[in-house]
Amino acid sequence: MGRGGDVDGAAGALRRFVREAGGCAVVDGGLATELEAHGADLHDELWSASCLVSAPHLIRKVHLDYLDTGANIITSASYQATIQGFQARGLSRERSEALLRRSVHIAQEARAIFAEGWSKGPYANHRSSPRRPVLVAASIGSYGAYLADGSEYTGDYGISVTKETLKSFHRRRLQVLADAGPDLIAFETIPNKLEAQAYAELLEENDVRIPAWFSFTSKDGHSAASGDPITECAAVADACARVGAVGVNCTAPRLVHGLILSIRKVTSKPVVVYPNSGETYVAETKEWVESEGGASETDFVSCVGKWRQAGAALVGGCCRTSPATVRAISWALRESDDAVGGDGDRDDFPAVAVL
Numbered sequence: 001m002g003r004g005g006d007v008d009g010a011a012g013a014l015r016r017f018v019r020e021a022g023g024c025a026v027v028d029g030g031l032a033t034e035l036e037a038h039g040a041d042l043h044d045e046l047w048s049a050s051c052l053v054s055a056p057h058l059i060r061k062v063h064l065d066y067l068d069t070g071a072n073i074i075t076s077a078s079y080q081a082t083i084q085g086f087q088a089r090g091l092s093r094e095r096s097e098a099l100l101r102r103s104v105h106i107a108q109e110a111r112a113i114f115a116e117g118w119s120k121g122p123y124a125n126h127r128s129s130p131r132r133p134v135l136v137a138a139s140i141g142s143y144g145a146y147l148a149d150g151s152e153y154t155g156d157y158g159i160s161v162t163k164e165t166l167k168s169f170h171r172r173r174l175q176v177l178a179d180a181g182p183d184l185i186a187f188e189t190i191p192n193k194l195e196a197q198a199y200a201e202l203l204e205e206n207d208v209r210i211p212a213w214f215s216f217t218s219k220d221g222h223s224a225a226s227g228d229p230i231t232e233c234a235a236v237a238d239a240c241a242r243v244g245a246v247g248v249n250c251t252a253p254r255l256v257h258g259l260i261l262s263i264r265k266v267t268s269k270p271v272v273v274y275p276n277s278g279e280t281y282v283a284e285t286k287e288w289v290e291s292e293g294g295a296s297e298t299d300f301v302s303c304v305g306k307w308r309q310a311g312a313a314l315v316g317g318c319c320r321t322s323p324a325t326v327r328a329i330s331w332a333l334r335e336s337d338d339a340v341g342g343d344g345d346r347d348d349f350p351a352v353a354v355l
């Protein structure tokens with residue numbers, strides 16, 4: 001995996017990684033949520049990306065907290081970091097691109113610190129932790145995330161936004177992040193098929209050789225947020241050899257099981273799921289509010305075994321989840337693997353190259 005990897009083998013590379021991780025890989029939890037929990041004020045159009053300027057040490061700490069609690073994949077703080085967004089704040093193009101690169105380097109630094117055993121969290125002394133494979137994913141939030149109007153949860157970009165608009169918006173950002181040397185590119189919170197098509201074309205045109213995943217948002221369990229059937233969205237990911245995994249994030253936990261089953265109808269690529277807490281985001285106030293019938297974090301973790309059995313290969317959390325959620329997911333996966341006679345105890349897994 002990583003730079004220069006075999007393009008046709010993106011799904012194969014992810015599958016191998018999942019195997020090395022013990023049959024199901026643990027994705028980290030909400031980054032922005034945890035930055036806020038440490039006192040960062042994210043009531044800002046740049047959201048978590050504002051910390052790249054003001055508090056890189058905090059980002060590194062949050063990555064370490066997720067590594068300490070069992071994450072195999074940590075996601076960079078670039079979700080809402082865009083050249084256009086930084087420039088609107090008066091930053092130069094060079095500085096904006098340096099901040100994008102910094103997001104990946106902070107995550108890589110955290111991984112190196114974790115590997116050296118500097119981190120003294122609850123997982124640090126676990127005998128499997130030095131051998132735990134860890135990948136750094138560069139996050140690319142959707143166009144809606146840049147708009148900061150909540151449209152990543154509606155998919156409604158208006159008729160003036162075409163595939164070409166989306167491609168030119170994301171092109172340079174994707175290249176800068178890919179050149180920073182992450183192991184994966186995580187296209188997150190994709191609300192419609194159009195943006196998935198734009199990403200797939202960009203990966204080809206820019207000859208990006210780092211495996212990607214496409215992760216959609218859904219509000220109804222059948223479609224992406226825009227109403228495009230999730231099967232059609234996942235089929236776009238399936239058709240792109242550079243995409244190694246496909247799934248959903250920042251979606252209510254109660255919808256995830258059905259979405260996994262639908263996605264698996266159209267692809268045999270690994271399925272990634274990292275739902276939010278089930279609360280709803282209100283763009284006007286930039287706050288999360290309780291949804292009717294929303295699941296609590298406890299319910300969420302109790303679903304992990306079911307998601308695994310439905311075919312999820314990478315499981316984590318998104319907004320309003322924490323290192324405690326990731327620790328619980330990690331243990332729940334271990335138990336469910338034992339229960340279904342999966343790949344067994346992670347402690348028995350061979351050493352891998354990443355750490």
Ligand SMILES: [Zn+2]
Pocket residue numbers: 030249250276318319
């Ligand atoms: Zn989220």
